[in-house]
Amino acid sequence: MSTNLQTILSPISADMQSLNEVIRSRLGSEVALINQISAYIIEAGGKRIRPALLLLTSQAISNGTPLKHHLDMAAVVEFIHTATLLHDDVVDESHLRRGRATANAAFGNAASVLVGDFLYSRAFQMMVAPNDIRIMEILADATNTIAEGEVLQLMNMHDPDVNEARYMQVIHFKTGKLFEASSALGALLAKATPEQYAAAQAYGKHIGATFQLVDDILDYTASAEQMGKNAGDDLREGKPTLPLIYLLDHGTSEQKSLIRSAIEQAEELPEDLFQQVYQAIMNSDAIQYTEAAALREAQLARDSLKCFPQNAATQSLMDLCDYSLKRSS
Numbered sequence: 001m002s003t004n005l006q007t008i009l010s011p012i013s014a015d016m017q018s019l020n021e022v023i024r025s026r027l028g029s030e031v032a033l034i035n036q037i038s039a040y041i042i043e044a045g046g047k048r049i050r051p052a053l054l055l056l057t058s059q060a061i062s063n064g065t066p067l068k069h070h071l072d073m074a075a076v077v078e079f080i081h082t083a084t085l086l087h088d089d090v091v092d093e094s095h096l097r098r099g100r101a102t103a104n105a106a107f108g109n110a111a112s113v114l115v116g117d118f119l120y121s122r123a124f125q126m127m128v129a130p131n132d133i134r135i136m137e138i139l140a141d142a143t144n145t146i147a148e149g150e151v152l153q154l155m156n157m158h159d160p161d162v163n164e165a166r167y168m169q170v171i172h173f174k175t176g177k178l179f180e181a182s183s184a185l186g187a188l189l190a191k192a193t194p195e196q197y198a199a200a201q202a203y204g205k206h207i208g209a210t211f212q213l214v215d216d217i218l219d220y221t222a223s224a225e226q227m228g229k230n231a232g233d234d235l236r237e238g239k240p241t242l243p244l245i246y247l248l249d250h251g252t253s254e255q256k257s258l259i260r261s262a263i264e265q266a267e268e269l270p271e272d273l274f275q276q277v278y279q280a281i282m283n284s285d286a287i288q289y290t291e292a293a294a295l296r297e298a299q300l301a302r303d304s305l306k307c308f309p310q311n312a313a314t315q316s317l318m319d320l321c322d323y324s325l326k327r328s329s
Contacts, residue, residue, distance in 0.1 A: 003322050008323055009316065011312040015071065015074075022071050022075045033107075040103060051074035053320075055074055057182070057183045057185075059186075059313040060308050061308060062190035063309050074182075082116075089105075093237075103115070142177050145173050146173065158238040162240040171212045175208045175209065175211065176206075179204040179207055187199075196308065202304040203305060217243070221287065232278065235262060240263050247286050251280065255280045258273075258280060298324060
């Protein structure tokens with residue numbers, strides 16, 4: 001068992017290198033600003049978990065049989081993800097991601113939104129190339145569901161009455177859906193059985209939720225250097241994440257009043273009030289409760305792999321569950 005990401009991805013290391021070349025070649029445009037922002041995004045790096053999930057799932061089910069279109073579809077997934085990040089940072093007015101200025105901070109909101117649109121449209125150009133309606137259905141459905149999740153999150157902003165069920169719906173729509181689409185595409189390309197395909201979908205959904213719940217924890221426990229963004233950003237944007245929802249349900253009357261006020265004020269939140277919220281969370285069971293929720297999602301992801309062949313790629317998918325829980329960034 002490994003929680004080192006490079007070791008986990010070793011069965012697909014050659015494919016990940018080839019994927020980088022596909023991404024670079026397919027991001028090219030005759031419009032100079034698109035090339036400039038695209039290069040900026042690529043240089044920012046990122047773990048590329050979603051395309052890796054597609055490649056690991058396809059390799060696990062196919063037992064290493066050579067596949068068609070897997071690199072292009074992995075690039076499509078990464079383009080859709082990057083487009084959502086570009087749009088998210090504009091909506092959230094974020095200035096730091098992956099340890100550097102966001103594209104909107106560096107190039108302006110208008111350019112970020114439009115290049116995000118370019119990435120979406122380039123992804124749709126690429127997804128039609130295999131001429132497989134099932135691929136287009138998976139990705140079109142995922143893109144639409146992610147957009148719904150974004151709107152749901154917008155509706156939840158500054159709302160201290162958001163409950164856990166509403167929050168989990170946002171997680172499954174906004175984050176889990178692209179993980180689910182990635183693993184489903186990998187299964188489809190590998191000609192999975194119906195049971196394996198359903199298992200791949202379940203794995204992606206639950207591992208995606210695990211990543212998001214751990215992000216909720218890291219928003220309070222990790223440094224800006226670890227996370228690549230500022231600690232407490234979610235609260236300062238008015239997002240009621242699970243640690244806050246826990247305190248609203250289980251905290252003292254003073255804590256509940258404090259959290260409600262913090263979520264409602266958000267952008268105008270004084271630093272001393274943020275520190276009070278931080279201390280309230282750290283002095284309660286909010287982090288442990290969120291950890292338990294992440295652990296449940298990770299176990300559901302593990303359980304879904306029982307019908308997969310036993311090989312190195314399947315083991316990597318198992319190890320990815322542990323990585324998602326123990327990561328610090």
